[in-house]
Amino acid sequence: MSLDRFSAFSFVDRITSINNYGEINGSFKIPEHLDFFPNTLVAEAIGQLAAWFAMSTLNFTSRPVAALAGQINYHGEVYPGETLSLAARIDSCDSDSVTYSGLAVVGERLILELMDCTGAMLPQEEFDDSKLVENQFQLLETIGAKENRLAAVPCIQVTNLHADAIGTLEACLIIPDQADFFADHFPNKPVFPATLLMYALTSMVMKKINNRSPHSTIPNINISAMRRVKVRSWIEPGEYLSLKAEFLPTERSPKSVKLTANHAGKLVASALLELTAIESPQAV
Template sequence: MCFLFVDRIVATIPGKLIRGVKHVTKDDDYLCYDTVGQIAFAPSLIGETLGQLAAWNVMAFHDFSLRPVAGIVASACLLRGVHPGETLLLESVIDELDDAVVRYHSIAKVGNEPVFIVDGAIGPLLPMTNFIDVDVVRRQFNEINRPGDWDVVVANASTPCSEKTRFFKNSYGSSPSTSRGLTSGSSNSLDSLPDPKVRPQDVNFRVLQFDHIVEVEPGVHWTAEKLVSRTAAYFPDHFPNNPVLPMTVLLEC
């Protein structure tokens, strides 16, 4: 189970700008129900994904000697949920960067529709070796750093397609006409594919939530408790040498 969410870095200007994508699928470990009962990617983790995107730019700019950690955010606004089958188009702009701190703002879109906006994010920079081995983080960066034409990526992510075609592409990584001998109109054509609707029993739920309600004063406040285990799935990535509870986990609770 992974707590790294950027699937691909598409374009970057060191110390200035970075763009990437996150594909939301039914195999994601951090899914939940949204306010209307649909399965969605955990909302606070869209913000986490944008923060990780900005961090990749900052770490590469400093040759992986420093890394940013969570500081403060002026505002973080969720505009709508993001569901399996959708691709997040991510952009982080570095407003200020030196050896001590980074300030940035970010946006996540589905197609041309903004779904999450972060403004006024500030994070202190600390030595990389406090958190993770430099060779490990370099390898992680190289695995996802696959530059390409951003306009093409946006166009592909925004192209309308039927639910079954979208399901096929997400599941098998290619179009139905070129994969596994499927041909239109045959008994093994697209029409014979499984129903693409994501069902709760098909999903790996890893809902981030509190463990106990301690006190409730109706209409005033709730007090709850979140128990933190050393074996929690996010600690191997956050961080190997210094496990820290992600701030976004608290926000999701």
């Protein structure tokens, strides 16, 4: 790996407050040199903030992994150079699991909300060095981590994108054998992040919609939410995933899109993508 630890897939620069009532706040500055920063990584930043609370509560002996999210609401975009203000509310945290919600804002602008999220707590030693993680937590609580340390957005693009006549979209996602983000996720057990999988799934849908015919009557469309996000098993380096999006928008109206990812014929992840039409300004 070419980057220092906590540089390739760590999206909390500073923990600004934490209390015994399950509340934690922090921030992350989007480096100016990036071309973009997707909302799936904003969700990752909120989840990482909640993870810092959970790990510190259990003295860094365990960490939350896996991904269950009841709902992720998209409210706006974030741009390079802006600073995310992050907040997480921990509803419960014990040696088995952590449940939480959270949000991210830029100034007065709400960017994203997480609701009804759950992570299973597993032994820290299986994934990382507990002392190194504890030292990073202390750094975040005091002077903060170095800003602009993220060299590039760690997103993997799909291949072999294909759509049929009934609104089903399929593609392939090849997980790299090696990538800088595995140094953070995780050094002892590299696992492909669920939020990068969600980025691949959502971006292939939006790519198809944005590439529609200029004569199409489908209105401009944005993502409004993701619901029932569930990752069922580890996604390891070198694996080959088959992605599918069903019930794409028709000429009538946008709708919910069913997203799935399979490996060797086995379902590994699923979610529902909610799309909304953007009203065009009326001509005067």
